[in-house]
């Protein structure tokens with residue numbers, strides 16, 4: 001499916017000019033290995049650098065989620081001799097800071113200098129690099145093999161996925177475990193959450209594709225556990241070899257995916273029409289509200305909103321500003337569509353009659369936080385599973 005020209009989703013611009021970088025966003029499906037992926041990848045250093053605007057620690061629910069991961073890890077390494085925990089893409093240390101606090105040997109691999117610096121401030125040991133077979137070899141030489149290697153919302157970012165899996169083979173202890181979570185393709189197709197498709201998300205994983213990928217590297221998918229974050233994510237557990245105990249979950253989720261036809265092109269054909277319907281209804285709703293003279297703001301300058309806003313061609317003519325709590329985004333403009341980003345304090349003082357919930361994945365947390373706004377008559381515009389005013 002072709003989405004057309006898109007900007008770098010996390011590149012909030014300081015001034016509106018013609019210097020912005022655009023690429024062609026489209027996704028494709030491989031019937032051989034069941035992978036769904038971007039057709040054109042953006043050079044990683046264009047996305048992950050010192051200007052990277054994504055800070056993990058912006059949501060309370062996500063902070064709690066990462067604390068749970070840390071608890072699972074510390075329970076798993078208990079009793080193991082000199083355990084080592086490695087996190088790929090540790091961002092601002094939201095998870096590893098808990099591991100560091102417990103004095104467990106750990107290493108975060110993070111290519112974006114600004115978030116890596118924050119992680120260090122939180123006591124996390126960080127290597128500023130991309131993870132691949134080569135860097136895995138270097139880490140092995142210095143730190144030895146890891147008991148646990150993990151990654152959240154990072155594996156789907158890495159185009160050189162085969163090199164990452166080679167690196168896992170190098171760095172993981174024979175009885176170690178590698179687990180990672182990413183937005184789940186099944187949820188994206190089932191709920192039409194197409195805004196998960198953007199430059200950083202090179203791959204859209206499901207059990208079928210991960211099982212194939214693991215086998216290719218003499219690794220085995222041994223468990224799958226759904227996660228109620230990012231609108232529906234899946235955590236995959238992988239071990240070395242092909243003779244491990246495999247949880248019944250794997251069979252269950254592979255069957256669920258096959259029933260949705262994710263193993264052949266038929267599962268994807270209706271997706272484009274459904275996406276176009278949501279975008280059509282979305283712009284129609286905004287235009288109707290605007291034609292009645294009402295102001296519209298938006299909530300959450302998310303990466304994913306780059307796809308919704310650019311594909312629907314919604315800019316400052318329809319949305320006055322986007323409220324966000326991330327300091328580096330405030331005062332800038334959304335990529336491609338150039339809607340000003342303003343502080344949450346501005347949103348509270350302004351109390352616009354309508355607000356598009358761009359950060360729909362945090363709906364529960366945001367509706368809780370904005371009870372007063374809603375009680376005073378403020379309305380949120382949501383768009384999944386269909387456009388609604390709540």
Ligand code: TYD
Pocket residue numbers: 054058059060299300301302303304305323324325326344359361362365366369
């Ligand atoms: P996120 O959910 O990580 O989405 P993406 O991966 O698409 O960037 O981003 C959430 C954004 O919303 C982030 O910029 C912070 C912002 N936000 C708020 O402004 N207020 C809130 O209460 C929450 C939960 C998020």
